[in-house]
Amino acid sequence: MMKIKLKITYQGTKTIAVPFESEWIEEKYTDPLLVDLQKTGRIKDITIMDEMGREWNRKEYEKLKQKMESEPKNPVVYFDGGFDRDTSESGIGIVIYYEKGNATYRYRINAKLDELETNNEAEYAALYQSLSSLEEIGMKQLPCIFRGDSQGVLKQLAGEWPCYEKTLNKWLDRIEAKITKLGIKPSYEIISRTENKEADKLATQALENKIIQSHSKMV
Secondary structure, three states, X not given: OOEEEEEEEEOOOOOOOEEEEOOOEEHHHHHHHHHHHHHOOOEEEEEEEEOOOOEEOHHHHHHHHHHHOOOOEEXXXXXXXXXXXXOOEEEEEEEEEEEEOOEEEEEEEEEEEOOOOOHHHHHHHHXXXXXXXXXXXXXXXXXXXXXXXXXXXXXXXXXXXOOOOHHHHHHHHHHHHHHHHHOXXXXXXXXXXXXXXXXXXXXXXXXXXXXXXXXXXXX
């Protein structure tokens, strides 16, 4: 969920103007807060800032909200990669949940690859493909949560663990370049295999030559 910060200049009837800054709050709470603040009659200036560092005044923010109603937002990506040592084949699975207007959508895709060498490389390939899928959906300049069950890969992506393998470092470079191109602010969450069962199943199905791509509105 996109988060917003409010920068406010408050001036009472007998006080000087004093600037305040809120903590990060979920975007859905912004409008009621803005209405209540305006009712006080003591707010001299309001600036709305998002997690990407962009800022708007109240009028600009209202126009932005109208535009955003028709654009995808709040993406959460689940990804997984599998590697069959007997065949040297890999399967990757990606599930993306996002919002558009008042609806939630789910995008699912998998693929079978034969040029990879390890399970970790398959995980990296899955995450890279998820970025290509985000681009296809139209996701740009927004925060995105990536969830997977491979602790090593996610720690390396977050820069918390070093990566010594040349092949994996190449994937890291490709992923970082893609993230920069899309203007995405990533956050990485390690989840259990059970929590990642959708992406895991897609990766397994790819190894079984069951190729899937679907894009649907959640009911």
